[in-house]
Amino acid sequence: MTETAPLTSAAHTRQAALHEQRTPPRGAAPPPRPRGPRTLLKGLVKTARPKQWVKNILVIAAPAAAGRLFSAHALTQLAVVFTLFTACAAAVYLINDARDAEADRAHPTKRHRPVAAGQVPVPVAYAVGGALAVLAPAAAAWLTSPAVAALLAAYIGMQLAYCVSLKHVLVVDLVVVTTGFLMRAMVGGLALGIPLSRWFLITTGFGALFMVSAKRYSEAVQMAGKAGATRALLTEYTTGYLRFVWQLAAGVAVLGYCLWALEEGGVPHTSVLPWRQLSVVAFILAILRYAVFADRGTAGEPEEVVLRDRALALIGVVWLAMYGLAVANW
Known part of the structure; x- marks a missing residue:
């Protein structure tokens, strides 16, 4: 009995050492994967x-x-x-x-x-x-x-x-x-x-700024009070500032789209309705619907927001239909 105890202890020590070698510490990089073409x-x-x-x-x-x-x-x-x-x-x-x-x-x-x-x-x-x-x-x-x-x-x-x-x-x-x-x-x-068109560029640019700043705002809201923000600048931006940016961008995008629709949207004789001007309603509804997620702090990737919300997707389809009819002069 006195001889087997040290042997058993040594075996346990070797087994523990092998286990430590096979198990990477928490937070360490995963082992390199096998490479092939x-x-x-x-x-x-x-x-x-x-x-x-x-x-x-x-x-x-x-x-x-x-x-x-x-x-x-x-x-x-x-x-x-x-x-x-x-x-x-x-x-x-x-x-x-x-x-x-x-x-x-x-x-x-x-x-x-x-x-x-x-x-x-x-x-x-x-x-x-x-x-x-x-x-x-x-x-x-x-x-x-x-x-x-x-x-x-x-x-x-x-x-x-x-x-x-x-x-x-x-x-x-x-x-x-x-x-x-x-x-x-x-x-x-x-x-x-x-x-x-200058209005096309303004609408597209500020529409993009609206979605980008809404995404940053959502990240800042979700990371509030937590260490290790996913973006270093999130610790320097305030949620109030980012909210101001996406609200300003949304307003300018709506204004630019309205001026674009009114400037280029003369009613052709072959059109049943002024589809280009009417598309302003769908565009504003889309901005307002997207702003719901921005305000909640859940506006992530723009494509995910659109695909996740059926109402927003439906508004987008209606807008596309209206604008398509305007382009086709129906």
């Missing part, structure tokens, strides 16, 4: 944020507003522009995740991102992101127009500057994210040579 490709696609690609549908905004959406040439050009803008956004995501890999490994959620988790090596993320950042504008110059190529290059430069430093600058971070949405809405018109 298929695993690497999946990691690259995941890093490109496919859920965010729906935002690039905004490239059809200007052609749709001008009634030049349904032609073979327009659809082809818009498909090319959508793909190239998606490639530019993917380039930014890849470079951003490669740059923040070390910090992401200490984050409870971001540590599972492919680059931080080791599924995509940091040099590969930099290489693929850099290649996309160069090739997308070059392809745009060849397949569309120099104006589109210049806009895509400006988008990449602005977003990379945001990742490096601008996201830490008060107000400027809101402007950069808003400008990204505005560029999406502009690029389709540039690809098809459509003149962009």
Whole structure:
């Protein structure tokens, strides 16, 4: 009995040591995943944020507003522009995740991102992101127009500057994210040579600012009194200021849309009703409905808000129908 006790204790010590080696400490980065061509490709696609690609549908905004959406040439050009803008956004995501890999490994959620988790090596993320950042504008110059190529290059430069430093600058971070949405809405018109109305730009820009600031406000409300905000600037913004921003942006967006509808919405003789002017009602209802979620502090990603709320989705469909009838002169 006296000889077996030390042996048993030593065995327990070895077993405990093995268990500690196999179990990573809480908050540590997950072990590197096995790498293979298929695993690497999946990691690259995941890093490109496919859920965010729906935002690039905004490239059809200007052609749709001008009634030049349904032609073979327009659809082809818009498909090319959508793909190239998606490639530019993917380039930014890849470079951003490669740059923040070390910090992401200490984050409870971001540590599972492919680059931080080791599924995509940091040099590969930099290489693929850099290649996309160069090739997308070059392809745009060849397949569309120099104006589109210049806009895509400006988008990449602005977003990379945001990742490096601008996201830490008060107000400027809101402007950069808003400008990204505005560029999406502009690029389709540039690809098809459509003149962009000043009211279209004002409505789109301040509508985007409304959604961006509402999202920031919601994050600030949800993180109030909690440590470790998801965005560093949330600790510097006050909820009162962010509420002021989204309310101001909503008002300017509504005013811009009203002036746009009245300026370009003369009633054609073939129209049954002044659909363009009537669409103002649906637009204002959509703003008011979205503001409900902003006021509650539950306005997250814009696409999620729209898809989650049936009433808002229905208002959006009614607005699209009215505007479509206006464009078709019915």
